[in-house]
Amino acid sequence: MPQMMPLNWLMLYSFFIIMLMIFSFVNYYSFIPYPPITKKSLSPNTLNWKW
Template identity: 55%
Template sequence: MPQMMPLNWLMLFTFFGVMLLMFNVMNYYSPYKLPSTSTSIKTLTKSMSWKW
């Protein structure tokens, strides 16, 4: 029935929207630790020292 197609598109849109939100929340609250940023900042500033 073609009259029900907008409801199907709305259900798909809400489903994928909720999946996207859940994926982003799971990545935001993931428990892994990043390496310490102080060492990476030191090496970055060391390599960026310009000799004018």
């Protein structure tokens, strides 16, 4: 029963908070940014709109 063992609830809460923080840190620092891909600009003469 929760009212008889508040310490276990506190430990469970702290465990999940710590796991959430660890998961967030791992996701944040494992991200590898790639260089931006440059798109070729199209000149107006090469656009061929077929309506």
